[in-house]
Structure formats: C-alpha cells, structure tokens
Amino acid sequence: MAASDETPMVQDLASTGFEEPPSRYLVHEQDRHGDLLAAGEMPEPIPLIDLSRLMDADEADKLRAALQTWGFFLATNHGIEDSLMDAMMSASREFFRQPSEEKQKCSNLVDGNGKHYQVEGYGSDKVVSEDHGLNWNDRLHLRVEPEDERNFAKWPSQPESFRPHSDGNLLTILFVDDDVGGLQVQRDGKWYNVPAKPHTLVINLGDCLEIMNNGIFRSPVHRVVTNTEKERLSLAMF
Ligand SMILES: O=C(O)CCC(=O)C(=O)O
Numbered sequence: 615m616a617a618s619d620e621t622p623m624v625q626d627l628a629s630t631g632f633e634e635p636p637s638r639y640l641v642h643e644q645d646r647h648g649d650l651l652a653a654g655e656m657p658e659p660i661p662l663i664d665l666s667r668l669m670d671a672d673e674a675d676k677l678r679a680a681l682q683t684w685g686f687f688l689a690t691n692h693g694i695e696d697s698l699m700d701a702m703m704s705a706s707r708e709f710f711r712q713p714s715e716e717k718q719k720c721s722n723l724v725d726g727n728g729k730h731y732q733v734e735g736y737g738s739d740k741v742v743s744e745d746h747g748l749n750w751n752d753r754l755h756l757r758v759e760p761e762d763e764r765n766f767a768k769w770p771s772q773p774e775s776f777r778p779h780s781d782g783n784l785l786t787i788l789f790v791d792d793d794v795g796g797l798q799v800q801r802d803g804k805w806y807n808v809p810a811k812p813h814t815l816v817i818n819l820g821d822c823l824e825i826m827n828n829g830i831f832r833s834p835v836h837r838v839v840t841n842t843e844k845e846r847l848s849l850a851m852f
C-alpha cells in the first residue's frame with residue numbers, strides 16, 4: 615500500500631515549521647513504552663572492529679562477542695576511501711536539499727496517485743494499513759546490485775523516528791552522520807546509543823542471518839530517535 619497520499623514529507627514539514635506533527639506520524643499511546651528518546655549507560659561498548667585484522671584470533675573474538683550481545687559493530691579499515699565516503703554523503707545531501715518537485719521525479723508512488731507503492735524511489739517507507747504510523751523520515755531507496763537490475767527511472771538525474779524494528783535482511787551496512795547521532799539499539803529491554811565515528815561503518819545483523827545461525831548471533835531491535843535541532847542523513851546498504 616502507498617505510504618502517504620496526502621501527508622507532507624518530513625523534510626518539507628521540518629522546513630516550514632509546525633505546531634504538531636500530522637497524526638499519521640504520531641506513535642499511538644499503546645505503542646509508547648516509556649520515554650521515547652531514553653538511552654542507558656552501556657554494559658560494555660559496541661566494539662570497533664578492524665576488518666584488516668579479522669584473521670587475528672583476538673579481533674575475531676571481539677567480533678563474535680559483539681554479534682552475540684549487540685548484533686551491532688563498528689567497522690574500520692573497510693577498504694572504502696574516505697574521499698569516496700565523503701562524496702557519497704554530499705551526493706545524498708545534495709539530492710535531499712533539492713526542491714520537493716525535483717525529488718518527486720523519483721517518487722516511489724507509481725502514477726503519483728499514491729495507489730501503487732513500490733520499494734524503489736523517493737518517498738515515505740511502506741505502511742501496511744491506514745492506521746500504521748508513518749516513519750519520521752524521507753527515504754531514497756535504490757537497488758544497486760545486481761547492476762543489470764538498476765532501475766534508472768528512479769535514479770536522480772542530479773547527484774544527489776524510525777520506529778523500533780529489526781532488519782529482515784542478512785546484513786545492514788550503515789554510514790551515518792557522525793555529528794548527529796540518533797541510532798539506538800535495544801538490549802535486554804533497554805535502549806542504548808549506537809556510537810558513530812567519522813569514516814567508520816556501522817554494521818548490524820538482520821533476521822535472515824540470525825535464523826541461519828540458530829539465534830547465536832543477534833539481529834538487534836533498533837530505532838532512530840528524532841533531533842529537533844539538526845537534520846540527519848544516513849546511507850544504508852541492505
Ligand atoms: O538511519 C539509520 O541509522 C538506521 C536506519 C534503519 O534502521 C533502517 O533503515 O532500517
């Protein structure tokens with residue numbers, strides 16, 4: 615189903631200022647579990663893993679422990695040039711800074727009438743029913759691999775509070791704004807802030823991988839909390 619027929623997009627709302635977010639974005643009373651933004655002190659940090667040292671037993675042990683407890687880790691020495699990461703961030707920022715009409719050219723609503731939602735393109739995340747609240751985010755979703763399945767009709771011609779969930783895939787690789795924060799992970803019923811460092815990837819397991827290893831490694835429940843001061847950009851590879 616279409617995510618949003620008439621409800622304004624998050625970025626448009628944020629730029630015009632508003633008293634109260636439209637009701638579609640509000641989390642129902644019954645779905646609020648305590649303080650929506652709360653984060654606790656971590657029992658131990660989410661580790662930074664040096665991917666070039668994974669053959670060393672100590673680094674591999676660190677990774678194993680992280681996947682059994684947090685389901686998240688940070689990755690350095692991942693082989694992606696800093697300059698390429700910076701270019702990816704600025705291309706994405708440039709896309710989202712364009713006027714609405716420009717972004718709508720890549721809309722994920724086919725025919726623009728809100729009737730046919732498709733995963734690829736720009737818009738709100740999919741919802742399953744009218745009373746399923748909308749995520750507080752705007753997304754540009756592009757299928758990158760395999761290369762011959764890229765749908766260039768949805769690609770920009772110019773370079774260009776999530777709710778709690780676990781990811782359904784194998785692995786999610788995130789590159790997030792390191793000066794905004796907002797990503798939190800749940801462990802034993804408590805919320806913790808996932809740290810972000812410049813040019814460092816944040817990686818979490820998804821449900822398929824948790825199932826494939828019989829639940830030894832975790833697909834963590836996570837969410838992104840809103841920030842009233844700053845806009846936040848994240849690049850996610852699912
Ligand atoms: O923006 C983020 O840091 C995480 C996004 C996320 O959890 C998702 O898209 O599944």
Ligand SMILES: [Fe+2]
Pocket residue numbers: 779780781786836
């Ligand atoms: Fe996620």
